[in-house]
Amino acid sequence: MTTADLLLVALGAVAVGAGVLVVSTRHIVRAGLWLVVNLLAVAGCYLVLAAELVAWVQVLLYVGAVVVLLLFAVMLTRAPIGASDDLDRPRWPGALIGGGAGLGLAALFVSGYRWSRVDLPSPGTATALGEQIFTAWVLPFEVVGVLLLAALIGAIVVSRPDIGSR
Amino acid sequence: MDDKLTQFGQDVWWLVLAKVLLVFVFLVLMTLFAIWYERRVVARMQVRPGPNRVGPAGLLQSLADGLKLAFKEDIMPKMADKAVFFIAPVISTTCAFTAFAVIPFGPTVSVFGEKTPIQLTDVPVAVLLVLACSSMGIYGIVLGGWASGSTYPLLGGLRSSAQMISYEVAMGLSIVAVFMTAGTMSTSQIVDAQKDTQTLTLGGFDLTVPGWYAFLLIPSFLIYAIAAVGETNRAPFDLPEAESELVGGFHTEYSSLKFALFFLAEYINMVTVSGLATTLFLGGWRAPWPISLWDGANQGWWPLLWFTIKVLLLLFVFVWLRGTLPRLRYDQFMRFGWKVLIPLSLLWILTLAGIRVVQGSDLTVQARLAVVGGPILVALAIWMFWPDKRKAIEDPGVHGVDAAGRIGGTEGFPVPPLNLEVPVSPRAQRVLGERETVSTSKES
């Protein structure tokens, strides 16, 4: 066990723990906060795996933007202070299927890669990633542009029917 | 790992500890100083002395205020979400402190026989770290506003976060040109890239300018400066604290040390954006031109002084803006951010990229013209065919007052009638009356 392994295990534990809290807490805004902890832990995992740029992109985009959007959405509709009891619906079949699928996947990965050794690729610096994205992965990159276009138009069509085409 | 960055992360443990402590102390001292500085400078601008009682020239005023805050009652509002109310100022302050970790203060020096750069640390994506920290600082504000369980703080928090995310886009875009020119995102290398003077050819004249990106990339610097003021919620963009609308904004319900932490975070953020501006645009810790002729200016501990002076000058600009400009209206502010700053920065990035592509390639004349002319044509076409909705609702100005005393027809805002005749005051009437009687008595 190297330091990196230990860090990875610890961060993974934090991520899983925060994830469990996201779905189990009854405070809707605190669920968002636990999601932040979870995403930060995942970013830490990326960092340990030498994907430096991806780690900070994770922090900037998911923590800095996506969860802010979630919080806004929660506050737009309802964000009561205190526990909301209707958040807690015991659906045991669903919980069992979800948990079983997660554990099964984990077991599959563990059994599949247990003894195989994967060396870390060269560090994910901005230069390396930039050259990859803009030479080998041009098409997906441009498709992302179209996806963003669709997302934004969808957002305005759904959220502002009132302003219409003036 | 980049070759040039190998000097970072090699320090012995006590040096790391000392540097962490020094950065912390630097930030706290800068905050205390900046509060005093701001109050003194604004006071001078308003022709009054400002705080001058506590300590020499009032220097200890902010320390006294901070200590006083600690001994004030810590109010936990009845409706508050206690845990989140507690954690929000901690998030704000922690993010503010962490962002400063990658700002370079100076070159490599030797401390007790250990060679080390005067910079806490540097990573290949250092500037992203600063941006990430500042975007996480939003949580402190939006959560603080929400957790207070009160109407005004909630509104203030939402407003504030919407403002910060809007100006974060402009800030992020303004930095792209710096990365493009320097070819790196690490702060120490960006400072390095601004080392040499550049020669610009303008209409046959060769101008030698400092390699500072503030000169080479003027539009970026201006956009960054504006966005930085918006990002730190400072006047004239201090809408979250618009007293007339929102009481105190997101920290209305906060008191005692929790309030002090929000205050600390705000000033540290000011120092951080100033430090980042210094690093990215003003040559970092390198001495400005007349001093840089002296060989020793960029060696040893001197750069610490140049860096601090540059940061203080930028802080002065913050104060100057506050002392000069009135607060913007929220819709004006958002319009400025989204409709002016962002398209401008995108256009500037593309222009710069186009110029550099043309300069760096061995294209034919036609291809060069296509690269340069194409985007310009597209931009012109967009501008020409841009649907102008604003024509419909013309701004009538003061003269468009209709009979009902409204501006801009029935859709406009009701205003008090502007052609109202002010009744003559009783005192003036009496004076006038007396004169008239005097004059009539003479004539009769």
Added chain:
Amino acid sequence: MSLSPYIPIVGLFALGAGFALFSVAIAPFVGPRRYNRAKLDAYECGIEPTPQPIGGGRFPVKFYLTAMLFIVFDIEIIFLYPWAVSFEALGVFGFVEMVLFIITVFVAYAYVWRRGGLDWD
């Protein structure tokens, strides 16, 4: 890649967080504590507080739209950074790619502008 450059960052983070937590934690014990019902109410300039009813406090959807726009532009910026850093190596091809990408996003932006999504009133 070694993680050693991140140790000082973690150090500063820990010191900042420790300082903030300490301040917040001692605040209730250092200051006085005088009970007053009005003091614990929501502060609304002295009038009887009218807090948002639970679950009923709704906000203009414009905030949501702003956040959505922010995400889209943030993603664009994130793509611009590696592009800017390796700009020299990419040359004309990279430039054309990025122009196409920016134009695509700009169409969405122009649409939002046209629909009045950027207007605050």
